[in-house]
Amino acid sequence: MPEYAVTAGGRTYRVHIAGQGPVLQVALDGRVLPVRIDPVVGRGQVRVTAGDLRLSAAIRRSGEEIVVTLADEQYRLRVEPALPIPRRARAHPSGAGELRAPIPGLVVSVDVAEGDTVEQGRPLVVMEAMKMQSELRAPLAGVVTAVHARAGQEVMGGTVLVTIAPADKG
Amino acid sequence: MYSPVDRSAPHVRLADAAFPLPGDAPSDSYLNIPALLAAARAAGVRAVHPGYGFLAENAAFAEAVSGAGLAYVGPPPDVLRICGEKSRTRERVSAAGVPVLPGSAALADDQLAGAAAQVGFPLLIKAVAGGGGKGIHLVRTSAGLRDAARLARGEAQAAFGDDRVYLERWLPGARHVEVQVLADDTGRVVALGERDCSVQRRHQKLIEETPAPGVTSALRARLLEAAVAGARAMGYRSAGTFEFLVDGETFYFLEVNARLQVEHPVTEMVTGQDLVVEQLRIALGGRMGLPDPLRPAGHAIEARISAEDPFEDFLPSVGTIDGVLLPGGPGIRVDGALEAGVEVTRYYDPLLGKVIAWGGTREEAVARLRRALSETAISGIPTTIPFHLWAFEDEEFLTARHSTGFVERWAARVRGRHERMAVIAAAAAEHLARQAPRLPAAEPSRTWRAAARTEGLRDA
Numbered sequence: 001m002p003e004y005a006v007t008a009g010g011r012t013y014r015v016h017i018a019g020q021g022p023v024l025q026v027a028l029d030g031r032v033l034p035v036r037i038d039p040v041v042g043r044g045q046v047r048v049t050a051g052d053l054r055l056s057a058a059i060r061r062s063g064e065e066i067v068v069t070l071a072d073e074q075y076r077l078r079v080e081p082a083l084p085i086p087r088r089a090r091a092h093p094s095g096a097g098e099l100r101a102p103i104p105g106l107v108v109s110v111d112v113a114e115g116d117t118v119e120q121g122r123p124l125v126v127m128e129a130m131k132m133q134s135e136l137r138a139p140l141a142g143v144v145t146a147v148h149a150r151a152g153q154e155v156m157g158g159t160v161l162v163t164i165a166p167a168d169k170g
Numbered sequence: 171m172y173s174p175v176d177r178s179a180p181h182v183r184l185a186d187a188a189f190p191l192p193g194d195a196p197s198d199s200y201l202n203i204p205a206l207l208a209a210a211r212a213a214g215v216r217a218v219h220p221g222y223g224f225l226a227e228n229a230a231f232a233e234a235v236s237g238a239g240l241a242y243v244g245p246p247p248d249v250l251r252i253c254g255e256k257s258r259t260r261e262r263v264s265a266a267g268v269p270v271l272p273g274s275a276a277l278a279d280d281q282l283a284g285a286a287a288q289v290g291f292p293l294l295i296k297a298v299a300g301g302g303g304k305g306i307h308l309v310r311t312s313a314g315l316r317d318a319a320r321l322a323r324g325e326a327q328a329a330f331g332d333d334r335v336y337l338e339r340w341l342p343g344a345r346h347v348e349v350q351v352l353a354d355d356t357g358r359v360v361a362l363g364e365r366d367c368s369v370q371r372r373h374q375k376l377i378e379e380t381p382a383p384g385v386t387s388a389l390r391a392r393l394l395e396a397a398v399a400g401a402r403a404m405g406y407r408s409a410g411t412f413e414f415l416v417d418g419e420t421f422y423f424l425e426v427n428a429r430l431q432v433e434h435p436v437t438e439m440v441t442g443q444d445l446v447v448e449q450l451r452i453a454l455g456g457r458m459g460l461p462d463p464l465r466p467a468g469h470a471i472e473a474r475i476s477a478e479d480p481f482e483d484f485l486p487s488v489g490t491i492d493g494v495l496l497p498g499g500p501g502i503r504v505d506g507a508l509e510a511g512v513e514v515t516r517y518y519d520p521l522l523g524k525v526i527a528w529g530g531t532r533e534e535a536v537a538r539l540r541r542a543l544s545e546t547a548i549s550g551i552p553t554t555i556p557f558h559l560w561a562f563e564d565e566e567f568l569t570a571r572h573s574t575g576f577v578e579r580w581a582a583r584v585r586g587r588h589e590r591m592a593v594i595a596a597a598a599a600e601h602l603a604r605q606a607p608r609l610p611a612a613e614p615s616r617t618w619r620a621a622a623r624t625e626g627l628r629d630a
Contacts, residue, residue: 004597013593017598024602037599043550050595069481073556109324
């Protein structure tokens with residue numbers, strides 16, 4: 001019976017699953033439940049039935065995580081087969097030290113220059129999208145090693161705007 | 171009339187006639203007065219309805235429409251001019267005996283600190299030309315004044331082409347209550363009841379309802395009377411909304427929205443009147459057709475479905491909607507243009523649609539709306555629906571004790587109820603994805619490995 005290690009928040013659950021659908025037998029903490037996932041609409045909207053409980057859910061993948069939205073709650077989970085199957089190393093480093101555009105939009109102003117020492121949380125860039133302006137703040141303290149954006153530039157979501165070398169600790 | 175980015179939008183496909191505007195950007199399309207007038211002439215129309223956004227409160231546009239010999243479905247240009255300068259509106263309405271909050275006129279940067287000390291903290295910096303929550307920033311202490319002014323001016327310049335700002339006192343525990351008014355050329359001014367719009371984030375509304383819960387009939391009568399007095403004082407005509415902050419039994423006038431509002435359906439559902447028809451009657455015949463007296467019944471509530479991620483601090487989301495399931499049933503109305511294939515771009519406001527419910531009582535209306543939203547599914551981009559599902563079960567909202575700070579409770583809510591269900595769903599989804607047939611990789615050596623993996627994952 002395939003076994004998965006599912007990490008939610010800080011906790012890891014062991015989940016055994018048997019079957020190939022539509023009804024799966026899922027064992028969690030010693031209880032076995034019949035589970036099914038039925039598509040509702042589009043790519044991500046489904047209805048999850050586990051035993052007697054039925055909930056509408058949105059399930060999507062985001063990088064290495066599976067994002068599950070159930071009513072008013074959202075969980076970001078990592079699912080790994082418990083029997084190790086070789087996986088390639090992650091293509092991207094963690095991304096710490098980079099300020100990225102959270103959504104596509106217009107860079108209104110860049111308030112930092114290469115070589116500046118910045119505190120965590122200092123506003124670095126103002127972006128405008130959907131007629132709203134928001135301040136993007138330094139994700140960590142350090143020295144700015146590169147500024148990739150300039151005022152007036154249209155950027156795609158995920159574009160690196162500023163690179164920061166983390167300050168030495170201690 | 172449509173921008174090229176909207177060429178496949180439902181309103182373009184369903185219109186009797188549709189006229190393209192020159193460019194994608196709002197300045198080339200929905201804000202382009204000469205192009206809009208040319209399209210109106212080509213279409214041979216008699217009247218122009220400005221809608222809710224863009225030029226809906228623009229006096230120059232109203233003047234250009236009238237100048238072209240067409241009826242403008244909205245207030246006359248001089249009224250739009252008064253309402254467009256929030257500090258002037260305050261003066262006019264205050265002169266009619268309606269209470270206003272401490273505030274300032276439009277200010278230069280070096281006048282801000284002095285004026286702020288007079289108005290008192292906390293306060294709001296607001297765009298003189300503001301609307302739709304743009305160009306408004308909350309300032310709690312004098313330390314935040316400069317940064318907030320910079321952001322407010324930037325937004326105001328981008329949204330309205332006018333970077334002037336003014337200050338207004340902020341009441342943290344107050345509720346946002348507004349009065350719907352209709353006025354015609356015969357001098358008839360009618361207040362069609364009030365709406366509570368206290369559930370907001372970034373000063374944009376998320377939930378609106380009528381009648382406003384917690385407003386006593388005595389307070390209601392005073393609010394409606396104040397709105398009618400304000401409308402008369404400025405020679406108002408057509409549909410408009412007078413906004414107030416209500417703190418206990420006292421209230422203060424804020425501003426006038428000189429147009430039809432996004433939340434007008436709740437008033438329509440309770441009064442049984444069509445506000446757009448009344449606007450057309452007034453624009454084309456000078457006289458409204460409302461019955462006298464109005465006989466409002468029951469309670470109506472609206473949830474705005476917006477392309478924003480409530481799990482990421484309501485960050486606007488962009489992308490393509492790949493599936494939509496809309497609700498129905500007794501007392502449910504859905505306004506919007508939601509369908510699979512619609513692209514949500516950064517050009518527009520993130521509002522996607524509205525679900526409105528009517529019930530005999532507030533409890534019934536809220537229960538119907540919650541049921542309708544739990545059946546609504548929008549796939550492809552995050553929306554505000556999870557927030558609404560939470561709000562309509564929150565004790566503070568259900569007992570109507572909420573104020574304009576309500577959204578802060580969302581961040582502090584109890585979580586983790588559905589963790590086991592999420593674990594099961596994620597594992598099952600991963601399991602099913604691994605079962606799905608996969609195309610063999612290019613190198614033949616991968617094929618046997620894929621087969622071996624499938625073997626390995628098969629039921630023991």
